[in-house]
Amino acid sequence: MANFFQNTRKPEGLGGKIMVNMMNSGHARPSKWGFSHISPKVDDHILDIGCGGGANIAKLLKICTKGIVKGIDHSEISVAKSIKVNQAAVDAGRCEIIQGNVLALPYESESFNLVTAFETIYFWPEIETAFKGIYDVLKPGGRFMICNEVDGEREKAEKWTKIIDGMTVYSPTDIEKLLTSAGFNDITIDVELKHNWLCVIATK
Template sequence: MFNKFFQNTRKPIGYGGSLMVNMMNIGHKSLSKWGHSHISPGLDANVLDIGCGGGANLLLFLKRCPKGKVCGIDYSPVSVKHSQKKNRRYIEEGRCEVKLGDVSKLPYGDNIFDFATAFETIYFWPNLEEAFKQVYRVLKSGGYFMICNEISDSENDQWSQRINGMHVYSADTLYPLLQRIGFVNLKKDIIKNGKGMCIIAQKS
């Protein structure tokens, strides 16, 4: 039962998924704050949060970018519903939208966003290289992609054996993929013992 419930970290479904989404909004708060400290989006920045979960990061960006637009995408209908509810005011104002979709085929045109973010989600992307190509495509020239994960060290990973389809990636694994696609000016910040990793990459 315990392991079944935690499958909802990959794709929240049903009542258990609703509980998980609420738990993630609370449990990831400190990691999110740490990740946000690495970037300085403009007041009018257009932002895409991929795997937006319960919508907490969307709300943070909406407050940081009061003249911009913030979009979220998730492949879980439960997550989309929660994100839409949490950010209803801004959706009604036209400053936010949340879509059901897949990172392997982002439903946006080219050169749209100043920032794209992925908080605690690339663990579950089935084809990282193709996903990163999609992120690169929707970013404006000079735009930034931020990856923020709590787990980046396989030796300290206690979850991938419990959660189907979860893969832990180190910065050494991600850097070559990002560079091959065309990202430049890569920077990383890693908390000791694999308790946090933030990577910033810029579209050339």
């Protein structure tokens, strides 16, 4: 079972295919809560990092009917699933989903109005470098939203870090310090106490 949960970090093989399907359903409630914190414009350009099974890209496409939504994930399986879920938008040129590394985002500076990261920063190496890269690709006034199911303040975090290799759960204070160091300002933090969900929004 522990080996199966390694697929939360990087879905691979049959277990990875099962995991990305589980992500789309299992993350639906915290994702909906996270979306309640933002109001993208219809023509925004948005990047979803660690796009998993593509469900959040689909939600963003429904909101940004005249915009562009891009996704990036380091898992080939996640990219394939995300493209399949959003095939119509991909074919229409409104969506692009690629395999890549958060530490080397292949986008021009000031490309996006919003960057989202749902249930993914736990697995980013050199997280401050990643945050600086996100800062670079955001337009002035653009926002970066982090949404986690674990807020880093309770025993729930330790449970998962023992099971999943390379997982680091950050507290709200940790994230705020890292974002500030990367250049972000106007950082807002919300914790859903019943479920320990965390949403952080930072502005460039």
